[in-house]
Amino acid sequence: QKEVEQNSGPLSVPEGAIASLNCTYSDRGSQSFFWYRQYSGKSPELIMFIYSNGDKEDGRFTAQLNKASQYVSLLIRDSQPSDSATYLCASYTGTASKLTFGTGTRLQVTL
Amino acid sequence: DAGITQSPRHKVTETGTPVTLRCHQTENHRYMYWYRQDPGHGLRLIHYSYGVKDTDKGEVSDGYSVSRSKTEDFLLTLESATSSQTSVYFCAILGNSGNTIYFGEGSWLTVV
Numbered sequence: 452q453k454e455v456e457q458n459s460g461p462l463s464v465p466e467g468a469i470a471s472l473n474c475t476y477s478d479r480g481s482q483s484f485f486w487y488r489q490y491s492g493k494s495p496e497l498i499m500f501i502y503s504n505g506d507k508e509d510g511r512f513t514a515q516l517n518k519a520s521q522y523v524s525l526l527i528r529d530s531q532p533s534d535s536a537t538y539l540c541a542s543y544t545g546t547a548s549k550l551t552f553g554t555g556t557r558l559q560v561t562l
Numbered sequence: 563d564a565g566i567t568q569s570p571r572h573k574v575t576e577t578g579t580p581v582t583l584r585c586h587q588t589e590n591h592r593y594m595y596w597y598r599q600d601p602g603h604g605l606r607l608i609h610y611s612y613g614v615k616d617t618d619k620g621e622v623s624d625g626y627s628v629s630r631s632k633t634e635d636f637l638l639t640l641e642s643a644t645s646s647q648t649s650v651y652f653c654a655i656l657g658n659s660g661n662t663i664y665f666g667e668g669s670w671l672t673v674v
Contacts, residue, residue, distance in 0.1 A: 459602075483660070483661060485663055487663075493668075494652060494665040494666065494667050494668050495605075495652075495665050496665075497662060497663060497664075500661050500662070502661070539604065539605065541605075541663070543656070543660075543663075545660070548593055548610060548612050548618075548656075549607070549610070549620075550595060550607065550610075550654065550656070550663065551607070552597075552604050552605040552606075553604060554602065554603060554604035555604050
């Protein structure tokens with residue numbers, strides 16, 4: 452079992468809809484979680500991070516963390532074609548200084 | 563932007579030759595990481611460093627070595643390159659606040 456799991460997709464949503472991206476993790480020692488967006492041929496760029504249970508909002512993006520269920524999600528409201536990319540979930544375990552990534556979910560926003 | 567630069571950005575090399583990739587940062591970050599990214603596997607940790615001369619292995623460290631003789635540079639060496647090491651290599655840095663990860667632009671390596 453991979454430490455961080457994501458559905459590879461592609462996840463297809465129409466323009467203007469809400470895209471929901473999910474991630475589960477196995478290490479209960481994980482302390483922080485990150486969402487990255489990666490366009491083809493480019494390096495990952497940080498969208499947001501979360502470390503407390505509940506929701507965290509930043510513009511059109513909302514990250515949700517449920518430590519009891521070991522589940523992290525990213526909601527993208529009013530999806531745009533420019534949001535079409537691969538979204539990477541990552542967990543950070545401070546005691547081991549480890550950053551562990553999921554394989555990413557490819558999002559396609561259709562016109 | 564953590565002032566990260568990777569070099570070389572693109573390299574083609576022959577099987578059996580040694581290759582060194584360099585990650586350079588300008589903001590005195592303590593933690594540095596080397597990842598490789600391959601289709602279907604996502605980003606996999608090769609080695610990481612938590613200080614000068616302090617390094618540890620990641621999940622795919624076989625065939626790779628690293629060195630960190632000064633804070634700003636983290637070197638990844640393929641002692642004898644193989645075709646299975648054809649990949650995109652990313653250097654990453656954990657921000658000192660512990661809540662931001664910065665990536666370099668990537669190094670595309672092809673082993674023929």
